[in-house]
Amino acid sequence: MLLLQEAAHGAAAAAGEGAGFHPVLPWLIVALPLLGFVLNGLLSVMAARRALPKLPPVGDPYYDHAQDDHGHAVGHAPALAPAHAAVGAGEPSEQEALDHGTDAHPVDAAAARHEAHVHDRDVHVTGANAVHAHDVHDAHAHDAAHDHGHDDHAPAGPKPFTHTLPSLIAPGVLIASFVLAVLNFLAMKSAGEGARLAIVEGWSWIPVGSLQVDAALQLDPLSIVMTLIITGVGSLIHIFSIGYMKEDPGYPRYMAYLNLFVFFMLILVLGSSYPMMFVGWEGVGLCSYLLIGFWFREKANADAGKKAFIVNRIGDFGFLVAMMLLFWNVGTLDFAGVNEALTGGGSSLVFAGPVITAIALFFFLGAAGKSAQIPLYIWLPDAMAGPTPVSALIHAATMVTAGVYLVVRSSVIYTMAPAASLVVALVGALTAIFAASIGLKQWDIKKVLAYSTVSQLGFMFAAVGMGAYAAGVFHLMTHAFFKACLFLGSGAVIHAMHHALHTAHNPADAQDMRNMGGLRKYLPITFITMGVSTLAIAGVPPFAGFFSKDEIIGAAWLGAQGTSHLSEASLFGIHGSTWMAAIGVILSIAAFMTAFYMGRMMLYTFFGDNRTGERERGHLHEGGWTLTLPLIVLGLLAVFGGFLNVEEHVPIVQLFNFGQGEALHHWLHPVLAGSDDVVAQNVGRLEEPHHALWPIALAIAIGLGGLALAVAMLGKRRLGTADAQPAYDGGVEKALYNKWYVDEFYDRTVVKPVGGLSRLFARFDMGVLDWVVDLFGRLAQMFGLAFGRLQTGQVNTYAFVLIVGVLIVLGSFVAL
Amino acid sequence: MNEIPLSYSLGLSAILFGIGVAGVIVRRNAIVLFMCVELMLNAVNLAFVALSPYAGVEGQVFVFFVIAVAAAEAAVGLAIMIAVFRHRESVDMKNFSLLRW
Numbered sequence: 001m002l003l004l005q006e007a008a009h010g011a012a013a014a015a016g017e018g019a020g021f022h023p024v025l026p027w028l029i030v031a032l033p034l035l036g037f038v039l040n041g042l043l044s045v046m047a048a049r050r051a052l053p054k055l056p057p058v059g060d061p062y063y064d065h066a067q068d069d070h071g072h073a074v075g076h077a078p079a080l081a082p083a084h085a086a087v088g089a090g091e092p093s094e095q096e097a098l099d100h101g102t103d104a105h106p107v108d109a110a111a112a113r114h115e116a117h118v119h120d121r122d123v124h125v126t127g128a129n130a131v132h133a134h135d136v137h138d139a140h141a142h143d144a145a146h147d148h149g150h151d152d153h154a155p156a157g158p159k160p161f162t163h164t165l166p167s168l169i170a171p172g173v174l175i176a177s178f179v180l181a182v183l184n185f186l187a188m189k190s191a192g193e194g195a196r197l198a199i200v201e202g203w204s205w206i207p208v209g210s211l212q213v214d215a216a217l218q219l220d221p222l223s224i225v226m227t228l229i230i231t232g233v234g235s236l237i238h239i240f241s242i243g244y245m246k247e248d249p250g251y252p253r254y255m256a257y258l259n260l261f262v263f264f265m266l267i268l269v270l271g272s273s274y275p276m277m278f279v280g281w282e283g284v285g286l287c288s289y290l291l292i293g294f295w296f297r298e299k300a301n302a303d304a305g306k307k308a309f310i311v312n313r314i315g316d317f318g319f320l321v322a323m324m325l326l327f328w329n330v331g332t333l334d335f336a337g338v339n340e341a342l343t344g345g346g347s348s349l350v351f352a353g354p355v356i357t358a359i360a361l362f363f364f365l366g367a368a369g370k371s372a373q374i375p376l377y378i379w380l381p382d383a384m385a386g387p388t389p390v391s392a393l394i395h396a397a398t399m400v401t402a403g404v405y406l407v408v409r410s411s412v413i414y415t416m417a418p419a420a421s422l423v424v425a426l427v428g429a430l431t432a433i434f435a436a437s438i439g440l441k442q443w444d445i446k447k448v449l450a451y452s453t454v455s456q457l458g459f460m461f462a463a464v465g466m467g468a469y470a471a472g473v474f475h476l477m478t479h480a481f482f483k484a485c486l487f488l489g490s491g492a493v494i495h496a497m498h499h500a501l502h503t504a505h506n507p508a509d510a511q512d513m514r515n516m517g518g519l520r521k522y523l524p525i526t527f528i529t530m531g532v533s534t535l536a537i538a539g540v541p542p543f544a545g546f547f548s549k550d551e552i553i554g555a556a557w558l559g560a561q562g563t564s565h566l567s568e569a570s571l572f573g574i575h576g577s578t579w580m581a582a583i584g585v586i587l588s589i590a591a592f593m594t595a596f597y598m599g600r601m602m603l604y605t606f607f608g609d610n611r612t613g614e615r616e617r618g619h620l621h622e623g624g625w626t627l628t629l630p631l632i633v634l635g636l637l638a639v640f641g642g643f644l645n646v647e648e649h650v651p652i653v654q655l656f657n658f659g660q661g662e663a664l665h666h667w668l669h670p671v672l673a674g675s676d677d678v679v680a681q682n683v684g685r686l687e688e689p690h691h692a693l694w695p696i697a698l699a700i701a702i703g704l705g706g707l708a709l710a711v712a713m714l715g716k717r718r719l720g721t722a723d724a725q726p727a728y729d730g731g732v733e734k735a736l737y738n739k740w741y742v743d744e745f746y747d748r749t750v751v752k753p754v755g756g757l758s759r760l761f762a763r764f765d766m767g768v769l770d771w772v773v774d775l776f777g778r779l780a781q782m783f784g785l786a787f788g789r790l791q792t793g794q795v796n797t798y799a800f801v802l803i804v805g806v807l808i809v810l811g812s813f814v815a816l
Numbered sequence: 817m818n819e820i821p822l823s824y825s826l827g828l829s830a831i832l833f834g835i836g837v838a839g840v841i842v843r844r845n846a847i848v849l850f851m852c853v854e855l856m857l858n859a860v861n862l863a864f865v866a867l868s869p870y871a872g873v874e875g876q877v878f879v880f881f882v883i884a885v886a887a888a889e890a891a892v893g894l895a896i897m898i899a900v901f902r903h904r905e906s907v908d909m910k911n912f913s914l915l916r917w
Contacts, residue, residue, distance in 0.1 A: 793913025795849070799840045 021191035023198045023219045024183040030266045036173035036259035044252035047162035166255035171238040178231035218272035222671040226269035233397045236630035241389040243626030261287035273334045284399045285312045292386040304385035311379040315369015322362035339674045342412045351682040360420035367403025374431045384446040388491030396453045397480040407464040415675035418569030425465025429586040432458030436593035441736035444511045445490045448601045468555035470665040474645045475548035481641045482533040485634035489530035500619035514722040518610035522620035525628045529635030536638040538595035539703035547642035550699040556584030563689035565679040595706020825866030832859035846907040857886045
């Protein structure tokens with residue numbers, strides 16, 4: 001019924017009848033990915049049922065480490081291959097991936113186990129200095145072995161429908177969702193600027209006294225931009241996932257999780273209130289956990305998932321506290337209601353007051369958890385344990401930007417709390433430079449990109465902290481394009497590397513850049529798309545990242561001139577414009593590092609001599625169209641995405657300006673108008689900023705300079721493979737390679753003390769509390785033993801006691 | 817026509833009830849125990865009937881219910897006794913302490 005009404009609305013909007021904006025089937029945008037999750041989930045359950053062994057395996061199949069390794073082990077013992085294939089019977093299932101080989105052929109399995117252990121020991125010896133990094137390498141190498149085992153050795157029989165249908169369902173629902181999002185965007189665009197808001201009521205969700213929360217969707221310029229990014233980039237990554245994951249035994253489960261993630265992400269950005277957003281917030285956290293630990297049989301992967309989940313709990317605590325403070329002081333949790341109360345003076349909160357600052361800071365704690373900012377960024381690099389398309393979708397393009405979205409959505413709150421805004425900007429800038437410095441010395445291609453993501457998220461937070469909300473969203477969008485492209489490209493590289501190494505029975509790490517080199521000849525499409533994305537992230541004009549990053553750094557320079565509402569604010573007694581100048585310098589250095597480490601990554605991966613080895617080289621080739629098409633589309637977006645928001649006032653930049661300048665800025669204006677009102681009421685009229693040309697020149701110089709320095713320093717360097725080339729030369733390099741020892745620091749200052757405290761509590765619990773509880777048990781037992789003697793089991797005795805009792809009762813009645 | 821005084825009827829009822837109680841407490845034979853229980857039930861019946869001219873006829877309705885329940889109880893009880901006897905070769909209550917612990 002609801003849908004029908006919505007359809008009627010949609011038809012009306014399409015016919016251009018209403019003057020306002022009628023959303024087109026808004027609930028369906030959200031419901032389609034959920035439908036995909038349900039269908040793929042059912043397929044996953046069916047696949048798991050089909051895979052149940054005829055006889056239950058003896059012992060615990062999940063326990064034995066060696067069984068997980070047999071993919072590699074088979075590689076070392078080719079004689080196993082036919083038998084392996086016979087047992088596999090062409091049905092890729094998770095259970096069989098565990099069972100075959102070891103169950104059917106004890107002798108061969110013993111050999112396999114031996115091989116696997118040798119391999120393990122190698123990895124741990126080299127990983128002695130950097131347990132984390134190597135654990136994750138190790139993990140991926142093993143996991144990917146599952147699928148390639150089937151790829152190479154299993155007979156190419158027809159796949160069961162449980163492994164073919166998800167390829168249609170999962171991207172299908174996403175594309176349908178994307179089409180709906182586009183229709184809504186067009187409907188919104190055709191409406192006037194004042195009419196670009198639609199709140200789609202669902203039902204009353206939490207009606208508790210004065211707390212009235214509706215399940216409702218809010219379609220406005222900001223949420224539709226996010227929805228387009230999520231469904232658009234999401235569709236491409238789903239298509240990529242077909243090529244990347246279709247041989248995995250857990251393929252339907254993977255697609256189900258991915259669909260569920262998109263569902264929660266859409267709830268997060270489309271919800272009309274903070275509680276709705278929180279539902280999505282927690283949901284994407286769950287899906288992130290499930291997908292990081294997708295190959296959960298490796299302990300390292302499961303640990304990475306747990307780490308992400310637990311670190312995010314700290315942030316979620318902040319989100320909850322902020323939400324409660326907001327409700328206590330404003331009385332509503334709807335975005336519209338909060339904005340109205342804060343801009344219209346309908347609340348007790350005063351500009352720059354302690355309460356509003358606390359609310360803003362607690363929300364930022366939540367955002368720092370989800371978006372991997374100092375001090376809670378540590379989970380994101382470990383999250384690379386998941387499949388690479390997951391890294392692209394969740395840990396680069398969408399979920400990790402939720403914190404930026406939260407700040408932009410709460411722009412009125414942050415504008416009212418200048419000190420908190422400066423904290424956000426400062427933390428963002430420090431995260432940007434800190435993560436970029438770690439990215440300089442990582443060898444794992446995904447780790448470089450992971451730290452790059454943390455760093456770029458820092459840029460976004462610096463932007464939204466400085467009040468440049470549109471610039472933050474702009475960078476969020478361009479980053480979604482080029483970072484998704486880079487991650488998918490690294491996925492294509494890993495896919496090709498793994499295939500080549502595996503076919504040649506080489507146990508080397510497929511993710512270590514020291515084992516790559518010269519891949520541009522073998523993976524031309526990947527090279528070109530990753531190349532333009534590298535130029536985009538490095539900030540070379542006219543690629544997407546140049547415009548967005550330049551706008552952020554430009555905002556810092558403008559703020560330093562005293563033309564921002566934060567210029568007059570102060571933090572720790574230091575003037576806002578001084579902070580902004582410092583942030584501008586930090587971000588410029590971080591941008592230079594970005595260009596350098598991206599140049600380094602490209603050089604080591606695609607240029608120089610090929611280091612894979614002679615036999616492997618022949619097997620290096622580009623994947624199918626499902627792998628290359630998303631790369632090409634995202635590469636094009638990385639090239640042209642920047643023109644959406646070209647600055648109007650700088651003559652040299654106008655050369656690249658095809659249409660109306662600052663389109664995104666104007667588009668987002670209705671959402672951000674509230675924060676302008678707050679500034680007008682509390683700070684007064686800001687003087688018109690003076691736009692100079694030197695920041696643009698500096699930005700171009702930084703981008704090109706970083707890349708040039710990388711070429712000059714590393715271009716001629718001849719690397720050895722991971723076995724031959726040490727990870728670092730000592731000194732600063734060692735500290736960088738070990739990520740400034742932050743994990744170790746947290747381990748000593750947080751994890752170990754908490755562990756010690758827990759053990760103390762455990763002793764109290766078992767020694768004191770349990771003793772008291774046991775005492776009552778023992779007392780009851782003693783009483784039972786004592787009074788049990790009264791039981792004779794003789795009916796006569798009972799009758800006698802009964803009659804005595806009756807007589808006593810009757811007697812007492814008579815006596816009274 | 818001489819009416820039997822109420823005190824006679826109630827006295828007889830009390831005596832019968834007392835005999836039944838004493839029997840349940842003292843006797844060991846399960847069959848006798850049952851008979852004693854029946855005796856108590858019927859003592860109550862007698863009291864009901866005796867009181868009905870004064871307290872109304874409803875008491876007599878109760879009597880029918882008591883008789884019906886007593887019959888059912890006897891049937892079930894005797895069935896239990898037979899089952900127990902097959903195991904123990906005895907109906908002496910001394911040997912039946914299954915209820916203990």
